[in-house]
Amino acid sequence: MQIKVLKQRVVSYLVDCNGDFGGNQSQNIGKVNKSLYVLIIFDLNCEMRRDEYSSYLKEDEDWKVTADVKRSLERLGHEVGLLGVYNDLSPFLECLRERKPDVIFNLSEAFNGERDFEPHMASLFELFSLRYTGASPEALRLCK
Numbered sequence: 001m002q003i004k005v006l007k008q009r010v011v012s013y014l015v016d017c018n019g020d021f022g023g024n025q026s027q028n029i030g031k032v033n034k035s036l037y038v039l040i041i042f043d044l045n046c047e048m049r050r051d052e053y054s055s056y057l058k059e060d061e062d063w064k065v066t067a068d069v070k071r072s073l074e075r076l077g078h079e080v081g082l083l084g085v086y087n088d089l090s091p092f093l094e095c096l097r098e099r100k101p102d103v104i105f106n107l108s109e110a111f112n113g114e115r116d117f118e119p120h121m122a123s124l125f126e127l128f129s130l131r132y133t134g135a136s137p138e139a140l141r142l143c144k
Contacts (some may be wrong), residue, residue: 037079039101041092041108041121042066044084050091053082069105085121087112096128104132116144 042063048056057067066082073080083095085108095101104125111117119140125132135143 035077035079036102037081037099038073038103038105039081039083039095040066040069040073040105041083041085043108043110044086045113047086047088048084050082050084053084057082066107069107073105085111089124092124101130104130106132106134119144 042065045062056063057070070080070082081095081099081101083091085092106122106125108121109115109118111121119137122132122134122140123137126137
């Protein structure tokens, strides 16, 4: 996906969390009212420590979307955290204890490799009253 299109999508996702940009949104791409802490949550296909992500972001084609979203959010002036999810929610809970994100950029489509669990990730965000991008748990269940 081209960075420009991705950037426009990121801006549209963040408008609700960051307040109204005012005026023509296309003229304001790249301008934010305040910097947000955005936690990108994405799928892992095996257990992995957070300190191992950087090499995969640079080298692994499967991580391209995550890397592009991260780069676009940073260009917009936001602070970005990354959290890969495989089969354990402890790292997610640890992230929340360390610092609650202003918004979660939800790239997760599975848990433990099971795509049927995709709606449960959005439900988890709602249980913790977290703002997140993407469809609601109900909408994700209907798509299954």
